[in-house]
Amino acid sequence: xxxxxxxxxxxxxxxxxxxxxxxxxxxxxxxxxxxxxxxxxxxxxxxxxxxxxxxxxxxxxxxxxxxxxxxxxxxxxxxxxxxxxxxxxxxxxxxxxxxxxxxxxxxxxxxxxxxxxxxxxxxxxxxxxxxxxxxxxxxxxxxxxxxxxxxxxxxxxxxxxxxxxxxx
Amino acid sequence: xxxxxxxxxxxxxxxxxxxxxxxxxxxxxxxxxxxxxxxxxxxxxxxxxxxxxxxxxxxxxxxxxxxxxxxxxxxxxxxxxxxxxxxxxxxxxxxxxxxxxxxxxxxxxxxxxxxxxxxxxxxxxxxxxxxxxxxxxxxxxxxxxxxxxxxxxxxxxxxxxxxxxxxxxxxxxxxxxxxxxxxxxxxxxxxxxxxxxxxxxxxxxxxxxxxxxxxxxxxxxxxxxxxxxxxxxxxxxxxxxxxxxxxxxxxxxxxxxxxxxxxxxxxxxxxxxxxxxxxxxxxxxxxxxxxxxxxxxxxxxxxxxxxxxxxxxxxxxxxxxxxxxxxxxxxxxxxxxxxxxxxxxxxxxxxxxxxxxxxxxxxxxxxxxxxxxxxxxxxxxxxxxxxxxxxxxxxxxxxxxxxxxxxxxxxxxxxxxxxxxxxxxxxxxxxxxxxxxxxxxxxxxxxxxxxxxxxxxxxxxxxxxxxxxxxxxxxxxxxxxxxxxxxxxxxxxxxxxxxxxxxxxxxxxx
Numbered sequence: 057x058x059x060x061x062x063x064x065x066x067x068x069x070x071x072x073x074x075x076x077x078x079x080x081x082x083x084x085x086x087x088x089x090x091x092x093x094x095x096x097x098x099x100x101x102x103x104x105x106x107x108x109x110x111x112x113x114x115x116x117x118x119x120x121x122x123x124x125x126x127x128x129x130x131x132x133x134x135x136x137x138x139x140x141x142x143x144x145x146x147x148x149x150x151x152x153x154x155x156x157x158x159x160x161x162x163x164x165x166x167x168x169x170x171x172x173x174x175x176x177x178x179x180x181x182x183x184x185x186x187x188x189x190x191x192x193x194x195x196x197x198x199x200x201x202x203x204x205x206x207x208x209x210x211x212x213x214x215x216x217x218x219x220x221x222x223x224x
Numbered sequence: 225x226x227x228x229x230x231x232x233x234x235x236x237x238x239x240x241x242x243x244x245x246x247x248x249x250x251x252x253x254x255x256x257x258x259x260x261x262x263x264x265x266x267x268x269x270x271x272x273x274x275x276x277x278x279x280x281x282x283x284x285x286x287x288x289x290x291x292x293x294x295x296x297x298x299x300x301x302x303x304x305x306x307x308x309x310x311x312x313x314x315x316x317x318x319x320x321x322x323x324x325x326x327x328x329x330x331x332x333x334x335x336x337x338x339x340x341x342x343x344x345x346x347x348x349x350x351x352x353x354x355x356x357x358x359x360x361x362x363x364x365x366x367x368x369x370x371x372x373x374x375x376x377x378x379x380x381x382x383x384x385x386x387x388x389x390x391x392x393x394x395x396x397x398x399x400x401x402x403x404x405x406x407x408x409x410x411x412x413x414x415x416x417x418x419x420x421x422x423x424x425x426x427x428x429x430x431x432x433x434x435x436x437x438x439x440x441x442x443x444x445x446x447x448x449x450x451x452x453x454x455x456x457x458x459x460x461x462x463x464x465x466x467x468x469x470x471x472x473x474x475x476x477x478x479x480x481x482x483x484x485x486x487x488x489x490x491x492x493x494x495x496x497x498x499x500x501x502x503x504x505x506x507x508x509x510x511x512x513x514x515x516x517x518x519x520x521x522x523x524x525x526x527x528x529x530x531x532x533x534x535x536x537x538x539x540x541x542x543x544x545x546x547x548x549x550x551x552x553x554x555x556x557x558x559x560x561x562x563x564x565x566x567x568x569x570x571x572x573x574x575x576x577x578x579x580x581x582x583x584x585x586x587x588x589x590x591x592x593x594x595x596x597x598x599x600x601x602x603x604x605x606x607x608x609x610x611x612x613x614x615x616x617x618x619x620x621x622x623x624x625x626x627x628x629x630x631x632x633x634x635x636x637x638x639x640x641x642x643x644x645x646x647x648x649x650x651x652x653x654x655x656x657x658x659x660x661x662x663x664x665x666x667x668x669x670x671x672x673x674x675x676x677x678x679x680x681x682x683x684x685x686x687x688x689x690x691x692x693x694x695x696x697x698x699x700x701x702x703x704x705x706x707x708x709x710x711x712x713x714x715x716x717x718x719x720x721x722x723x724x725x726x727x728x729x730x731x732x733x734x
Contacts, residue, residue, distance in 0.1 A: 066243025070250070071442040074311075079450045081471045082310050087478045088466040089365060096463040100382075100389040158381070169375065169382035169389075171368075209463050211389060224461075 094173040095204040097145065097181075101214035102167040105137035105157055106188035137189040139166035143212060144182040145174060176206040183212050183221045196220035226704065229325030234705055237666070246663040246701070248432045250439075253665070254319035256431040257439060259417070261312035264440065266410065268305040272298055273407075276357065278399040283359040284457045291451055303447030309351045310472040311443065316344050324501070331510050332423075332533055332559050334502035339420045341498045346416060350409035351473035357402050362467045364388065364458035366477065373480035376488055391460045423557065425534050426671065511636075512587045513558035516551045518542035520570045521583035523549035526685055527564035530639070532670040533557050536564060551584060561669035562586050562640030566679070569686050571642040573598075574651070586636065594635065598645070601631035602652050610656065610718040610725065613649040614710075615641045617661035619668035621702035621710040629718055630658070637661065639672035643679045643688035646697055656696045656721045660710055663701035673701060695724065 090096060111132040119127045136157040143151035151170055158164030166187075182199040196214070198221035204210060213222045226234070233251070240249045250257060275298050277286040290298035320340065323329060329337035352370065356363045367388040374380045387393045421427040430436065455467055469478065479487040518541065528536045528551060535557035541548035551564075564584050565571060571582035573595040580592040598613065605611040606629075614623060614632040617640070623632045635641055638661025646657045659680065664673040678684035680699055688697070700713040 063243050063245070066240075067438065070240060070243055071438055074314075075442045075446040078307055078310050078314065078472075079446050082307065082452075083450075083468045083470070085469075086466045087469045087481075089481065090463060090465040092465055094465070098389065100386050102383065102386060167382050167386070169372070169385050171372075207462050207465055209461055213390070 090173050090207065093176050093206055095176045095206060095208040095210065097143075097150070097172055097174045097210045097212070099141065099143060099151060099168060099170040099212045101139070101141070101185075101212075102165050103139055103187060103214045103216070104165045105139050106190070106193065107132060108135045108137045108189055109133045110190070134161045134163040136163055136166075137187055139168065139214075140186040141168060142184045143170075146180050174204065174210075176204050176208070178203050181210070181212075181223060183223065185214055185221050198223055227325075227327065230327065233322055233325045234703065238703070238705065244435075246703075247665045248434050249665060250431075250435055251318075251322065253428065253431045253435060254315050254322060256428045257435065258312055258315040258319055259429045260431050260436055260439065261308045261315060262410075262413070262417075264308040264443065265305055265312060268301040268308065269406075269410075271301040272305055273403070276403070278403050279396040280359075280394055280399065283357060283399050284454065287358045288454050291453060295451065299451055300444070300447050303450075303452040304443055305354075306452040306470070307443050307446050309347075309354065310470060311439070313344070313347055313351065313472045316347060320344065320498075327506075327508070329501050330506060330508065331502070332535070332557050335423050336420060337502055338499055339416065339422070341495065343413060343416045343420060345495075346409060346413045348473055348476075350406065350413060351470070353402055353406045353409060355470065355473065357399065357406060358454050359399070359458050360455040361458055361464040362455050362469075362474075364460065365464065365467055366474065369477045369481050373477075373484045373487065376484050388460065394460075423534055424670070425532050511560035513555035513560060514553050514562070514564055514584050515587055516553060516584050517581065518550050520581045521550040521568075522570070523551070524569055524583075525549075525551075526567040526569060527551050527584050530563050530567040530671070530675050532561070532563060532672070533559055535559070553584070559669055560586060560588070561637040561672060562589070562635055563637055563669060563672050563675060565591060566637075566639045566642045567675070567686060568642065572644045573648045574644060586640070589636065589640075591642070594633065594641075594645075595648070597633055598649060599652065601633060602649070602654060605629065605631055605654075607653075610721040611654050612656045612658055612714060612718055612721070613654040614658045614660060614714065615645065615649075616659075617668075617672070620660060620662045620704055621706045622704075623710060623714065624707065627711065627714065630714055637667070637669045637672035638676045639669075639679070641676075643686055646680070646688055647692050650692065650696055655725070656698065656717055658698045658700060658714055658717055660700050660702055660713075662703065666703065696721065 111130040114129055114131055119129070138154045138156045140154045141151055142149065150172065153168070155166040155168040156162065157166050179202045180199065181202055183197070185196040186193065188194070200223045202210060211224045213224070214220060215222050237249055237251045240251055244250065246252070272290060275286055275290055277283060287302070290302045323337070352366060355366055368385060371384040371388065375382045375385060421429070431439070455464070469475070476487065476491065523538060523541060525538060528538055535554050536551050537554065538549045539552045541550040565582060565586060568583045571591050573580060580595060582591050585591055601613065609629045612630040614630055615638070616622060616632055616634045617638040618634050618636050622634065623630060638659060641659065646659065649657045659676060661673050661676065662668055664677065667673040675684060677699065679686060680688045680697065682688060682690065698713070698717045700710065702710040702713070
């Protein structure tokens with residue numbers, strides 16, 4: 057075979073190999089995010105906890121010592137309670153965590169995110185959420201019996217206007 | 225012997241030289257090919273952007289319609305866009321690897337290296353955003369896994385991930401934002417490319433035509449044979465058990481999914497190591513920069529025009545003459561290649577009466593010393609044997625010691641030899657001069673071979689004078705490993721010289 061033809065064949069081979077590498081690794085191998093019999097349990101919320109300490113009513117003497125424009129009757133701290141979340145699946149604790157409020161003064165929103173694969177099938181899910189560290193404060197609870205299909209996402213959220221803990 | 229990495233690169237290049245030839249070898253044009261891929265990405269991107277709908281309902285459908293309804297128009301462009309992006313990342317990676325293995329990141333090259341390293345993550349980030357715009361299952365997992373990964377960084381938090389939890393969080397504005405980012409990131413990439421090439425004179429940003437056409441055809445064939453397709457549309461209520469992954473663009477995501485913290489540590493460490501490479505301890509000795517002699521610099525600017533790294537500026541002349549200028553070398557930019565010395569018209573060895581002088585010179589290898597070596601070398605050659613002086617460069621092939629009828633002198637670069645040295649060697653009794661060095665596509669100092677070719681051809685100053693008989697001058701490019709090729713070229717040249725001498729003798733007898 058003449059040298060020119062050989063060099064063209066070599067070029068074609070080089071282009072073909074490069075194209076093959078691009079084509080193959082642009083699509084393959086696929087990455088498996090979940091097992092074929094698994095679903096996904098997700099916790100995601102963003103919620104400001106309650107102010108962590110009760111407001112104190114200032115005495116008349118205290119108010120008198122203050123500048124007139126500063127005389128607010130209640131003395132309230134800014135710091136908010138961390139949001140404590142506990143997730144149990146079939147009696148097993150998956151999440152038991154306290155999410156701190158954002159901000160330097162700890163007066164912002166607490167945000168939480170977590171995900172884990174679970175086996176598809178029937179599960180009992182129980183979630184408790186506490187957004188107030190003061191004794192006797194209410195605790196939000198929700199439990200549900202779920203029939204989870206493979207690939208399904210079960211989402212735990214917190215929406216006070218929808219009754220608190222939401223399981224979808 | 226060159227380092228192992230350099231030998232690997234050279235072996236791969238030699239293999240491709242057989243198919244493409246040295247001038248069109250893609251391994252020597254990886255940077256230019258990366259640029260070419262970028263232009264294909266931009267051109268195809270304009271096309272598909274015109275058909276893209278920036279809305280929750282329209283994004284997926286509009287992209288899918290390109291493939292389904294216009295397979296040979298927008299569909300082809302979509303595939304070209306994807307594959308050219310992947311090729312850009314692959315070629316840029318190879319470019320980085322090649323320069324690293326060749327040790328081309330130290331000293332005067334530090335800025336080009338450091339400014340090149342961040343271009344790769346920017347190109348990858350642009351590709352990630354592009355995959356997002358399709359809004360299929362792959363886009364969905366990209367959003368979640370990427371922002372979960374970023375949540376490990378201080379200041380990011382989990383707020384961004386929450387955008388991919390609830391379908392209500394995704395709005396049309398999100399896709400406008402993606403389109404903005406997908407245009408902004410390539411612009412940032414172009415800005416980075418500009419910085420990357422800032423210290424290079426006449427950077428090669430276009431591959432040779434055969435490579436440009438060949439690579440574009442390759443992508444077109446790939447796009448037709450294996451069109452880019454979307455996965456099923458994104459559904460935040462479900463999580464795909466597995467997805468196809470574009471490993472060029474999205475390769476970090478599975479790692480981030482498995483071990484986010486380790487992936488951050490690994491990618492950060494790799495980036496820092498790459499950025500710090502120019503300052504790693506090395507056994508290579510930094511050569512001193514070229515030095516200007518104001519007494520012999522007439523401000524002709526030829527060295528300024530020829531310096532491949534922009535290391536020379538013209539400044540007011542030290543002698544204070546009004547309007548007179550002289551060259552000044554920025555030591556931190558100087559490669560000590562000596563191309564400026566070869567460009568200096570003052571550098572003539574022909575004026576034997578006066579002490580040898582040149583306007584600009586290399587302190588470690590002055591031209592005067594090269595002339596002395598040339599004089600001594602000529603004395604060692606036996607007369608009447610087609611005596612050839614080989615003017616070579618340190619980076620290219622060298623003759624074995626004891627080559628018959630020839631003596632080789634080496635300079636840092638072939639262009640370090642002023643053309644007048646060729647004439648000088650012939651005047652001093654050489655029958656021929658063979659100039660050799662790295663091939664133009666692989667010149668260690670970028671432009672040395674090109675300038676040498678043009679100087680000897682009389683196309684670039686300083687010229688080889690017209691009176692020099694061209695049949696006694698030969699130019700042959702040979703890579704460091706191609707000793708045999710250089711030896712063959714020398715043998716052929718010597719035979720031609722001997723035959724010519726024989727013919728001339730016969731004519732004289734008649």
